[in-house]
Amino acid sequence: MSPIRVVLPRRIFVLGAAMGVATAGAARAQSSHEDKFRRWVHLAEYVTITVPLKNGLLLGFRYDEIGGRQIGTTRGTSGAVRTLTVIAPHQPDRVILMTSDFAKTKYAIHRTDTHLKRVASARQIDGKASAWSGPECEADFAAQVDFWIAETLD
Numbered sequence: 001m002s003p004i005r006v007v008l009p010r011r012i013f014v015l016g017a018a019m020g021v022a023t024a025g026a027a028r029a030q031s032s033h034e035d036k037f038r039r040w041v042h043l044a045e046y047v048t049i050t051v052p053l054k055n056g057l058l059l060g061f062r063y064d065e066i067g068g069r070q071i072g073t074t075r076g077t078s079g080a081v082r083t084l085t086v087i088a089p090h091q092p093d094r095v096i097l098m099t100s101d102f103a104k105t106k107y108a109i110h111r112t113d114t115h116l117k118r119v120a121s122a123r124q125i126d127g128k129a130s131a132w133s134g135p136e137c138e139a140d141f142a143a144q145v146d147f148w149i150a151e152t153l154d
Contacts, residue, residue, distance in 0.1 A: 047069040081102070095114070097110045
């Protein structure tokens with residue numbers, strides 16, 4: 001008995017190759033975003049001073065006040081301060097992104113890690129902090145991640 005031979009049209013191979021290239025390009029772009037974000041996280045890990053962060057319970061931490069190593073900037077925003085904090089000692093989902101406007105006693109804070117998936121969020125408006133989710137929260141998280149990915153490493 002002779003083996004069964006399957007003959008596929010050439011178009012299927014061309015289409016498969018094109019899809020493979022497109023998928024690899026998207027994966028490389030995502031990887032480069034994660035790599036750039038990871039470099040910011042490593043930069044924050046080398047900060048020697050630990051700062052306290054409040055409202056840790058809202059972000060899913062075991063304590064309301066947690067400590068972390070923090071870098072921040074006011075570039076690219078209108079009076080707002082952006083910070084990237086790495087919780088110390090090391091914990092899963094240890095990266096905190098925050099945008100704050102001290103004049104309006106308002107902030108938006110998100111918990112993530114180098115995987116760039118939002119784990120938990122909170123916000124404070126007029127001194128009242130609360131857990132936060134929904135489309136507006138997702139958009140703010142994406143904007144904060146995009147800010148750090150676009151920011152140049154000095």
